[in-house]
Amino acid sequence: MDRTFQVDLRGVVDLLSHHLYSSPRVYLRELLQNAVDAVTARRAVEPGAPAAIAIDTTGTTLTITDTGIGLSEEQVHELLATIGRSSKRDELGFARHEFLGQFGIGLLSAFLVADEVTVLTRAHTGAPAVKWVGRADGTYRIAAADRAETGTTVVLTARAGAESWFAGPTVLELATLYGSMLPFPVTVGGRRVAGDGPPWRADERPAGQRLADLVGYAQDTFDFTPFDVVELDVPQAGLTGVAYVLPFQANPAERAGHRVYLKRMLLTESADGLLPGWAFFARCVIDAAELRPTASREALYDDGLLEEVREALGAQLRGWLVGLAATDPGRLARFLGVHHLGVKALALHDDDMLALVDEWLPLETNMGRMTLGEFRARHGRIRYTSTAEDFRQLAAVASAQGLAVVNGGYTYDSEIIARLPALDPDLVVQRLEPGEVMTRLAPLDPGVELGLRPFLANAQRAMDRLGCEVVLRAFDPAALSVLYLIDRDAAFQSELKATRAKADQLWAGVLAAFEKPAEDRPRLVLNHRNALVRRICALTDPAMVGLAVEALYGQALLLGYHPIRPADAALLNRSFLGLLEAAVPQEDNQ
Numbered sequence: 001m002d003r004t005f006q007v008d009l010r011g012v013v014d015l016l017s018h019h020l021y022s023s024p025r026v027y028l029r030e031l032l033q034n035a036v037d038a039v040t041a042r043r044a045v046e047p048g049a050p051a052a053i054a055i056d057t058t059g060t061t062l063t064i065t066d067t068g069i070g071l072s073e074e075q076v077h078e079l080l081a082t083i084g085r086s087s088k089r090d091e092l093g094f095a096r097h098e099f100l101g102q103f104g105i106g107l108l109s110a111f112l113v114a115d116e117v118t119v120l121t122r123a124h125t126g127a128p129a130v131k132w133v134g135r136a137d138g139t140y141r142i143a144a145a146d147r148a149e150t151g152t153t154v155v156l157t158a159r160a161g162a163e164s165w166f167a168g169p170t171v172l173e174l175a176t177l178y179g180s181m182l183p184f185p186v187t188v189g190g191r192r193v194a195g196d197g198p199p200w201r202a203d204e205r206p207a208g209q210r211l212a213d214l215v216g217y218a219q220d221t222f223d224f225t226p227f228d229v230v231e232l233d234v235p236q237a238g239l240t241g242v243a244y245v246l247p248f249q250a251n252p253a254e255r256a257g258h259r260v261y262l263k264r265m266l267l268t269e270s271a272d273g274l275l276p277g278w279a280f281f282a283r284c285v286i287d288a289a290e291l292r293p294t295a296s297r298e299a300l301y302d303d304g305l306l307e308e309v310r311e312a313l314g315a316q317l318r319g320w321l322v323g324l325a326a327t328d329p330g331r332l333a334r335f336l337g338v339h340h341l342g343v344k345a346l347a348l349h350d351d352d353m354l355a356l357v358d359e360w361l362p363l364e365t366n367m368g369r370m371t372l373g374e375f376r377a378r379h380g381r382i383r384y385t386s387t388a389e390d391f392r393q394l395a396a397v398a399s400a401q402g403l404a405v406v407n408g409g410y411t412y413d414s415e416i417i418a419r420l421p422a423l424d425p426d427l428v429v430q431r432l433e434p435g436e437v438m439t440r441l442a443p444l445d446p447g448v449e450l451g452l453r454p455f456l457a458n459a460q461r462a463m464d465r466l467g468c469e470v471v472l473r474a475f476d477p478a479a480l481s482v483l484y485l486i487d488r489d490a491a492f493q494s495e496l497k498a499t500r501a502k503a504d505q506l507w508a509g510v511l512a513a514f515e516k517p518a519e520d521r522p523r524l525v526l527n528h529r530n531a532l533v534r535r536i537c538a539l540t541d542p543a544m545v546g547l548a549v550e551a552l553y554g555q556a557l558l559l560g561y562h563p564i565r566p567a568d569a570a571l572l573n574r575s576f577l578g579l580l581e582a583a584v585p586q587e588d589n590q
């Protein structure tokens, strides 16, 4: 014999309240939603029928009345008293397009805040009015009722402890939050909270008024005046809305919550994943008919359509940016000043954005700030450093040698520069290595160099323990006494060496596998054009040469923003004290 499942209503309500809904406040949304659906259903069969939804609360009893389709007694048994049964699905069980509800569980949320729910309803067919009283213990009763108009009134009395959800201001706030964009007039205590539709609706408002309404909405809702308002439209998802471009820099890691309405009812104030990750400079408010909610109606269901929407919205924001470049470069420059990170992230994958960055985003170069486009026009190829440290180290020397260099050390800049040949295949893009700068520094006159051999030998002896080669060159700017040049590989090898010295045996053995013979030792380049260096070169006492070269080494490290290892610190200390010792006259004890 087949038996029927029994449902323990208390258990189900407990499940909803603890595991489905984030807060009991959703009860008002579900009631509002049922009222809207009932009005929609009635107007489908009776187009001129009144459309009004009125909410009233005494502080402990809440009443919501609609002029909707109503229910007959038979429907009350079938729909109100059967969990999971909904009139809003078609014969195949699919959610019917025109309705907000679909799951057949929404009314149960009333039991999150009330022990008893009364529904007083009269169907549009003229069937007699019915009163249904459902209780949280899973029982219900039905009685004949007295109601002249078609429609439904739902009455909830607060359960002890849930009264705060029935307070007038709370009810007003919740009804406004969830329902402010609903297409039908909704009142709370006689005060209208909805009925105009979304602020981006197309209507007879003058364009200026419409924009002012949109900006006002951002100010009221998000507390900022947007940099710009971008209209959004994705027909395949029945989606319309706006993206507000943030007037301040946004943290890419912190997702801006988007406000999502489904069929004009608020789904969430903090939707994630509506825009592509790079578009963190915009915050959206959208209404969509075709996107699906999760059962809690508090988040979007992540399906293929959402993915399509994400792409389409990304394309619209991108289009706005490209349009700005064409029509209002000054404004684009201001936008880039605030949101360059997002645009740069986009340029990594998108050629149009790459072109936009190339043309409009000024970068730091050793010839002043300029766009990559300007840089290319002036200097042909693009030389860049991949770190800001390399740039600081090389900028002045490179410009004195006529080498133009872009600082590629900021987020995404190197990757963007390396991608530029996608725009112009003939473009030569080259990472500048300190070694290349070295080859541009003029050697000394052979005669002079020969005379300085003894000095160089003494200097090299002082630097040997640091694995650094001392070189003499003559270069501009003459004010620069010394340069410490270290290529990437050499820098890596020197860090490896330092780590290895500190690591235990096993780990040191592992690190040793990465060590290579040092082909490019770091170089300490003394500038013979510098007056102080020339005086140091004239020193003959090996100890004094050692101290002076060590001091120059320390200065070069500091000037180039190189890390100071413990060995360097010890050497600097010794050299400083040694020089001080030499500079200060000996105490005369006699």
Ligand SMILES: Nc1ncnc2c1ncn2[C@@H]1O[C@H](COP(=O)(O)OP(=O)(O)OP(=O)(O)O)[C@@H](O)[C@H]1O
Residues within 6 Å of the ligand: 030, 033, 034, 035, 038, 066, 068, 069, 070, 071, 079, 080, 085, 086, 087, 088, 100, 101, 102, 103, 104, 105, 106, 107, 108, 152
């Ligand atoms: N105000 C109302 N007027 C007319 N019918 C209603 C009203 N409220 C509820 N109903 C009927 O009761 C059914 C069950 O409502 P319930 O809120 O539980 O689920 P739903 O709205 O169908 O789906 P969801 O769980 O997605 O909200 C509805 O499908 C509708 O037929």
